[in-house]
Amino acid sequence: MRIILLGSPGVGKGTIAKLLSQNNGSVQISTGDILRSAIKEGTELGNKAKKYMDEGGLVPDSLIMDIMEKRLREPDCRKGFILDGFPRTISQASQLKAILEKLGITLDYVINLEAPLNVILERLTTRRTCSNQTCQEIYNIRNNPPAEGNKCRKCGHMVVQRDDETQEAITERIRVYNEKTAPLVGFYQKEKLLRNVESLKADETFAEIKTLKI
Ligand code: ADP
Numbered sequence: 019m020r021i022i023l024l025g026s027p028g029v030g031k032g033t034i035a036k037l038l039s040q041n042n043g044s045v046q047i048s049t050g051d052i053l054r055s056a057i058k059e060g061t062e063l064g065n066k067a068k069k070y071m072d073e074g075g076l077v078p079d080s081l082i083m084d085i086m087e088k089r090l091r092e093p094d095c096r097k098g099f100i101l102d103g104f105p106r107t108i109s110q111a112s113q114l115k116a117i118l119e120k121l122g123i124t125l126d127y128v129i130n131l132e133a134p135l136n137v138i139l140e141r142l143t144t145r146r147t148c149s150n151q152t153c154q155e156i157y158n159i160r161n162n163p164p165a166e167g168n169k170c171r172k173c174g175h176m177v178v179q180r181d182d183e184t185q186e187a188i189t190e191r192i193r194v195y196n197e198k199t200a201p202l203v204g205f206y207q208k209e210k211l212l213r214n215v216e217s218l219k220a221d222e223t224f225a226e227i228k229t230l231k232i
Pocket residue numbers: 026027028031049050051053070071072074075076077078079082102103104105106110182191
């Protein structure tokens with residue numbers, strides 16, 4: 019499958035992307051994960067991106083387009099991909115369109131995940147993530163807590179709160195989403211690719227996406 023997952027921070031893009039990828043072998047490409055690994059490794063990209071991310075703002079389009087064009091050219095993308103967190107601005111979306119045309123790739127759908135604001139805020143403030151870069155399992159202190167001593171149940175590494183999950187950064191991420199990313203819904207509606215899917219329970223959302231004909 020070749021899809022884009024669209025939706026607010028905290029709507030569940032990462033969780034759904036992981037489920038779909040395990041189910042059908044398409045690669046999950048999360049720009050957030052790519053940027054966080056770059057920060058951890060101290061690469062030039064990471065150093066440039068960190069300040070924008072910590073404040074809850076967007077990393078400049080030019081940096082994102084460079085890494086994504088390279089990523090989409092890698093051979094593993096031929097078996098399908100799930101874009102999670104990209105594109106995030108109209109400029110990124112129109113540049114992506116040109117790249118896909120150049121590579122002869124067509125998208126199946128753009129899935130817009132939807133949940134009420136109170137659900138999203140609750141998820142973002144209670145979310146915790148495994149600090150192991152190759153695992154990154156997502157937990158929730160209310161309904162899916164990590165093991166004793168804040169350890170990941172999959173790999174045993176520490177489970178932590180992301181730097182951009184402070185109250186201020188969360189408020190800013192949602193503001194930026196509404197201003198810069200929400201207009202993509204209209205963009206992909208015009209392209210006749212958009213499907214709206216409710217994202218309240220991960221298993222139900224996953225089941226609904228699987229019923230879309232791809
Ligand atoms: P969420 O969707 O929950 O905000 P992500 O992991 O997708 O989390 O993104 C975290 C941060 O990484 C964003 O707040 C932003 O600073 C940066 N980022 C990720 N993807 C992009 C992108 N496509 N364009 C610009 N910035 C991005």
